[in-house]
Amino acid sequence: MAKVLVIEDDAETAAEIAACLTAGGFEAEQCFDGAEGLKAALAEPFDAITLDRMLPGRDGLEVVRALREAGCDVPVLMVSALSEDYLVKPFAPSELIARLEVILRRRRLPQSPDLVIRVGDLSLDLVKREARRDGRRIELLPMEFKLLEFMMRNAGQILSRRLIFETVWEYYFDPGTNLIDVHVGRLRRKIDVAGAAALFRTERGVGYILNAD
Secondary structure, eight states, X not given: OOEEEEEOSOHHHHHHHHHHHHHTTOEEEEEOSHHHHHHHHHHSOOSEEEEESSOSSSOHHHHHHHHHHTTOOOOEEEEESSOTTSEESSOOHHHHHHHHHHXXXXXXXXXXXXSEEEETTEEEETTTTEEEETTEEXXXXXXXXXXXXXXXXXXXXXXXXXXXXXIIXXXXXXXXXXXXXXXXXXXXXXXXXXXXXXOEEEETTTEEEEOOO
């Protein structure tokens, strides 16, 4: 049985979500503010999180950023009345269950068995958790490593910000976020150093490409 953490400040809504999850065959645990939810999410493993966008203590987006920076990659389903990019309140129980099943299924998809991914003179060792370019070791934060792995697995393809966001961060795209640009910028500064061919390319208004040549 998949275990889901429900982070929602409205007790009635939290109870409704938990009831939907229980009826759908999930185990649900509830938290009622962002700080409490973050602490619970880092204290024990969950299969998924439903997260209110507007929370006391810590905003929903702040909670996700803190989780990702801590290396916690649990899928997050953002619930909000603010934007069509989230699961919008009010929602049907069947839609909640369907969305959770999608992100859980995506998480279970098999990855390439390769232990080292290579794009040109850039290599990523998935066992040692180590990146190198032309023999030079590159220190990466957990989310930088995950982002680079995704881009290397899809080298040569235009990757939209939405696709990167929903695959790497594993929650629904916030058009106002600059998380992707910040993390790609960090990777660029670490990998595309002076004297090396530029691997990262920006497709203005769309996203990014990691050159495969």
